[in-house]
Amino acid sequence: MSTVTSYLSLLRAEWTKFRTVRGWVIAMAVAALVTVLLGLLSASGSHASCSKGAIEVPCPAPPLGPGGEAVSDKFYFVHQPLEGDGSITVRVTSMTGQIRLPDIEPGVRRVTAGVVPWAKAGVMVKDGLRQGSTYAALMVTGEHGVRMQHDYTHDTAGRPGGVSKESPRWLRLTRSGDTLTGYESADGERWTEVGTTHLAGLPATVRIGLFAASPCDLLVTRGDFGGSVGQCRFAEATAVFDQVSPQGEATGGSWSHDDVGVSTEPDGTPHHPGGFAESGGTFTVTGVGDIAPFVDGETVENTLTGVLAGLIVVIVVAVMFVTAEYRRGLIRTTLLAAPRRGRALVAKAVVIGAVAFVTGLAAAAVAVPLGTRILRANGNHLLPVSLLTEVRVVVGFAALLAVAAVFALALGALFRRGAAAVTTAVALLLLPYLLATASVLPLGVAQWLLRLTPAAGFAIQQSIPEYPHMTGHYAPQAGYYPLAPWAGLAVSGGYAALVLALAVFRLRRRDV
């Protein structure tokens, strides 16, 4: 009889042990059920509607970018048609703006001069004016120097520094087939390539021109209960261009200008309009809005808010799976049957991990599709993610439950006392998550909790990434974790493995 056979026998024995205690099986089913029901409850309590004057209307869906993600596509565009290959060259001599300050007297608007870090102005090639269409743009920014960006989620850094009359920046964007290349220069003679990109499916005729946009000014303040609160205030950016020279078929005519994506007041006038003026070859473009991913909305993981209740049940069952044996002296029978003690405990961990995984998979596979359907039916716009991401959230949720179960079981084996093990598991796994996401801690502390504690694994649920080229309030309470999804899960898994190793070490050394 081989070692493998004996190990498989142990796995089978532990599975038999688990399934023959009806209470544990029922508890696991309850864990799944609670997760699903709480998720659906929270989804059905989440309604969204927008008002148009006095009427309530469904909120407009955010445009979708070429990658299928929700995007902001709102900017002022001064453009011409371009057929086939061509380019545009400009000199940017100034970038200024204004930011609204909080009202002191109601109705009296206060503003201050300034540009936000990701205010952007420059040259762009875009597939028409439809929001969400493919584009490539070369730009100067408020605080991040020259950037080349395309299709909302991609960003390449060029030379740092701002622009002024004394230190202008030349920008050139060329199109050759589906290849777009950006160049920059300080003097219009010596050029440096910033980046190159391929826009698949870019039609022969595109719009080429100048643009300006400014996302709102994000102000993060300490909340009343110690957390952080993000507040977004109106900002606009104005750029001055000269030496504007479009090259290519169909260019050279008059300039069109559009306030792409501008929102309108009930009476049809634009709300916070941008603007454009030309005088003697100098173009002044003012824009409001952003060309970037759009991340305000419901996420798929919002349907999994029942995880905490589910996890508590899973932790209790996992702990009892081992401490019940200590309580009854059954551990001796187990070790008589499996005198290689490490294997006996690992077999137990594998079985409870697998059971928790299946429980989590079943819960998430029901809660996510059903929950998102309810959210949509309630007028919410769900931030679209790729199928792969959705699968990762579902499978990752199951893996998180599995890791939690192994962690709890290992603590149970280490302490041999149910109450102590459950308390410790909850304190190390759930409490840091609760504290970090409940806006009671400063942002930094919350993020460190989710890096260093076993709660790091909750990161596996995050479906919308943090975009470095967009200012955002990337806080745990908003669903942003400091570690990448799998990295976070690896931290939790590492803790589980560590405690399991300690438990094996202790079990091997001691008389039972």
Next chain:
Amino acid sequence: MRATIEVNGLRKRFGSVVALDGMSFTVEPGRVTGFVGPNGAGKSTAMRVILGLDAADGGSALVGGRPYRSLLFPLRHVGALLDAGALQPSRSARNHLLWLAHSQGLTARRVDEVIELAGLRQVARRKAGGFSLGMRQRLGIAAALLGDPPVLILDEPFNGLDPEGIVWMREFLAELAGQGRAVLVSSHLMSELQDTAAHLVVVGRGRVIADTGVAELLATVSGDRVTLEEAYLALTRNAVEYRATGQEGAR
């Protein structure tokens, strides 16, 4: 595999208490060997060491020539009954035997066989938590027999049995030994082993006081009333430590 238990110079301390003080004996196949001695003599500790549950400070214990912890499917070599109460109360008797069987690569058919052997058919699907001590002992015997092992180690199997159960157990043990198995049965009451054990290992204070056949032991006792009990008491008189340790019960 040889049907023997070989214990050689076992030593074990629990703090300042010496539980095993160089204990040596051999259990041969084909007969029931009684393992007797007063409470605290080291019987249970010796059994736990043989079964790999406790680690000895010195000496060796082999079953069938091998240390217990080296056995891949140990229940096929050694069947043991230590604590009949060690059961998950909400699991049925049959399922208790089933997980044990699965751990040794055995099938449910073998489970039903030992249920039959131990006379548990009527109650096999009831929760073990509701079992009387006598029924638990039978369940423990069934578990020990699962792997059809050549060696059996039973700690106080008569505990909690009614008179009918005691008779059943005696006959059962004799039958198992008759099949060529080595059967080691501990007891603190000599009378339980009367008519069952062919050989006795008498221990006290962690050592073997006598390792002898029942007949030989009886021959050494002088006096009018020749009983095993008296022979035993004469042997262990000096080995009893009144209220000294309580090890046997505490562990």
